[in-house]
Amino acid sequence: MLLTFPNRAPFLTYIWFTASVVRFAQEKTLCEVSITERHLHRSEMKAKSRISDLHLKFAERSWNDTFQLVRRCMEKSRDESKPCEPLVRSLERLQEEFNVSSMNTMRSRLEMIAKQQGMGFHVTEATCYLTADLFYLEVVLLPCGGVEEVKVAPQGGSPTSSESLLQLLRLKNFADFSMKLAGLFTQYNIPGDNEIKLKLFTSLQSLGRDFQQISNLLRASRVPKDFDPQMDTINHGRIGCLIAGKEDCPLTIQFYIAPTDVKQTDSQIMGMKADVHAAQVAVGVSDVTHNLQMASVIPQPPQLDPQGYPVFLPLNEVLNETLPACFLLKLRPAVPMIMSFVNKLSQITDVTIPDVDLQWAPLPKLLSRGPPSPNSHGETLDEQDTIFTVPLPGGVMHSYILPGAAWEAPTQIATVMDSVPFTHPAHVPAILDLLRHQCVINTLLRSCVTSQCASPGSVCDLHFEILPESDTSFSVTFHPPDTDSLTVLLVNISDSHQITCRLFGAGTCDPSVDEYISSVMKRCMSVPVTLRTLYRKLEEIASAPLSPSHLATTEAEDDQSAPSSTTVTDTNSALTELPQGAAVPEDSFSVSGSACYAMSVANSELPPEINTSPPVNPYPFTPVGVFSH
Known part of the structure; x- marks a missing residue:
């Protein structure tokens, strides 16, 4: 039964028209597909026929003949400066498949490598010459395709044998030979015209x-x-x-x-x-x-x-x-x-x-760049401060925080x-x-920021904060053993041969400790290893019984230094003696469950050999007409 609609005739007309359009489109598409299939079938048959003809024509031809044919096609390129790329790729692909067992195939391979490097190529009997503006390569070939000798000659100089290039060609390691030749070409690639070169x-x-x-x-x-x-x-x-x-x-x-x-x-x-x-x-x-x-x-x-x-x-x-x-x-x-x-x-x-x-x-940001190790881990606090966890032998784990604001000075x-x-x-x-x-x-700082690190969530035994003190010195703040006070190790690198360490707030005034730690750091060039050694040394000092004379000396030194010290009350209400001028933030921050206090050494506390004022230039020079160091 037909449904009744107002104005029924126009609606049925619309339905009929739409169906007609759709059917016409379908028939047209089918017709086009049929025509396309017939065309593709004819083209495919023609292609198969041509391939069959080519196969019959070149069935008994060698790969070398095919290679020479491609070369002739390249030589007939309309633009000699830009040979046909498909032909170049075909030629390179053919060469990779060649078994270099004759003098001709070795010549062809060397010619292709020379062209890849932008060099000229010349042949005289059994010798190939790969030429550039300021040097040339001389390769003496054997009839079997082997290489007897490779020589390199700079502009105006006599040829000198190159054992490294010779071995690469004898091993038919053409990829490494090409890379070596590229480096050689870069070495002699001096800019300018011929006279300037x-x-x-x-x-x-x-x-x-x-x-x-x-x-x-x-x-x-x-x-x-x-x-x-x-x-x-x-x-x-x-x-x-x-x-x-x-x-x-x-x-x-x-x-x-x-x-x-x-x-x-x-x-x-x-x-x-x-x-x-x-x-x-x-x-x-x-x-x-x-x-x-x-x-x-x-x-x-x-x-x-x-x-x-x-x-x-x-x-x-x-x-x-x-x-x-x-x-x-x-x-x-x-x-x-x-x-x-x-x-x-x-x-x-x-x-x-x-x-x-x-x-x-x-x-530190530049030093920590590069491919990360599989076990490396660094956390970021407040989008600036970065914590690096560093494992040491014996299952000891250190964490190092480098405040971003301080290192952006x-x-x-x-x-x-x-x-x-x-x-x-x-x-x-x-x-x-x-x-x-x-x-x-860089070596000292990199030992803290790019070492092999533990996985996230690992518990660290000791926590350290590293702050810059000058362009050639930095301080390391940490908790010494069995105490709630803070200790600062000041590291000064006055030149490439002088590294001195000074300890502040460790409860000892023995200068031999500074000398010992300085020698350890110069020997191992590692901050974590040095701090592990220092921590053990402080444990020995803390556990050693004090003699009455040493105790009296310590008390006298404490009495003399009391007016010039700052008393700080930590979270456990213990009194901590710090050097005068040492800056301690109002609140400590927690790192992996342990407290680590931000602290820097003030200029007044720096030892005499560390001068924060502009230093005398340790690299004397004579700008014009230099004669000596």
């Missing part, structure tokens, strides 16, 4: 020869201070440990390795492991012109000044050129440096480091330096001293 290359070679002479002179005159001669040269040498630059690797200076790190071989050092700091000597473009040496700046015979630094000639006394470039120490790895140290670098070298290229952040703002510009070899000893100084500070 040749001048900068000549200047860089003169600098390298001067470093060699200095290294030989210092090695013959120096008395080792360390049991490990290599580590001693790295950490204490005027120009560190020099790895002679060869044609296939740049001149490299190793200048810092933490005493706890294992000894590295030269091959490992060239890989730039993270625990060894080194600098590659290079030349880079500059917006400002500088006078650079074109000959040696070392007087003959070479000599040292009374302080043991090499003596140099001023640039105006040797052949020099004004060029839009400067020398570079490319740091491997990059070094986070505080602002005052960056300014000192500019003062030493008289080369301005553009601030626009630098990104500033608190030093201008003296603690730092940037990551990956290269240091200079214009004279006389700058290098002072630059290395400054870099070592920063590396020592």
Whole structure:
């Protein structure tokens, strides 16, 4: 039965029209699909026919013939500067499948690698030449596709055998060979036109020869201070440990390795492991012109000044050129440096480091960056303060808090330096001293912020707060054993060789404790290890019975220091004696269930050797015409 609607005829007309449109669309779609299927079927049949024809045509052809065909197609590319990308990928894919067992296949592989690196390629009989502006590679092939010899020749120099490149080709490790060649190309990739390139290359070679002479002179005159001669040269040498630059690797200076790190071989050092700091000597473009040496700046015979630094000639006394470039120490790895140290670098070298290229952040933040370890853990309090938990042998767990507001002070703002510009070899000893100084500070702080850490929720045995006191010192506040008072360990790094520790508020005035802790920190270069040793030492002192004379001396010292002390009542209503000027917040904060008080050492409490006023520059320099250290 039909439902009755008002105006029924228009409604039925609408229904009929809609159904007709839908049916028409369906029929049209089916028709199009049918046509498309027939078209695809015909195309597929044609493609199968063509593939069958090609298969029959090239069934008996070798892969080498196919490879040569692709090469000919590439040579016929309309734009020679931009070959057809699909053909390039096809050629590379074919080469990966080749078994290099003939001279022709090895030639083809070397040619492809040269083109990938933007180098030229030439062949004369059994020798291949991979050429660049300032060097070329000479590869002598064997009929079986093997390699007899690999030589590297700089511009104007004689070819020198390269054992590392030879072994990579003999092992047919073309991926590593290509990476090595890329590094070599970067080493000789000096900016500028051909004339500028040749001048900068000549200047860089003169600098390298001067470093060699200095290294030989210092090695013959120096008395080792360390049991490990290599580590001693790295950490204490005027120009560190020099790895002679060869044609296939740049001149490299190793200048810092933490005493706890294992000894590295030269091959490992060239890989730039993270625990060894080194600098590659290079030349880079500059917006400002500088006078650079074109000959040696070392007087003959070479000599040292009374302080043991090499003596140099001023640039105006040797052949020099004004060029839009400067020398570079490319740091491997990059070094986070505080602002005052960056300014000192500019003062030493008289080369301005553009601030626009630098990104500033608190030093601990830069030190804690990098790939986190699987067990690392850091909590953030108030979006600024960060707590790091550090496990130690024996199941002991430390927690370290670094207040964000304190480390954001201008003296603690730092940037990551990956290269240091200079214009004279006389700058290098002072630059290395400054870099070592920063590396020592970084090593100590990094031991607290990037160590292997426990999982969240772990209970820590001891809690410490680390605060900056100056650009080269920091304090560590903690609870000594069996007492509710606070103790402060002040760590001062006056230079890369001097680390002193002073203990405040520990109930002992024995200077031997300070000396002992200082020696421990210099030996292990770890704040957690040093504090564990200090805590055990304080436990021994607290448990040792006092003699009557020592007790009387302690009481007399307490009476004398009473007027100059601040009395603080802790949460347990115990009286705590703190040094005058020590700042204690009104409320303590809880860290993993234990109390840890924020406290800093006032300027009046700093020992005489720590001066908070602008210090005398420990890195003397002569900006223009540098002659000595």
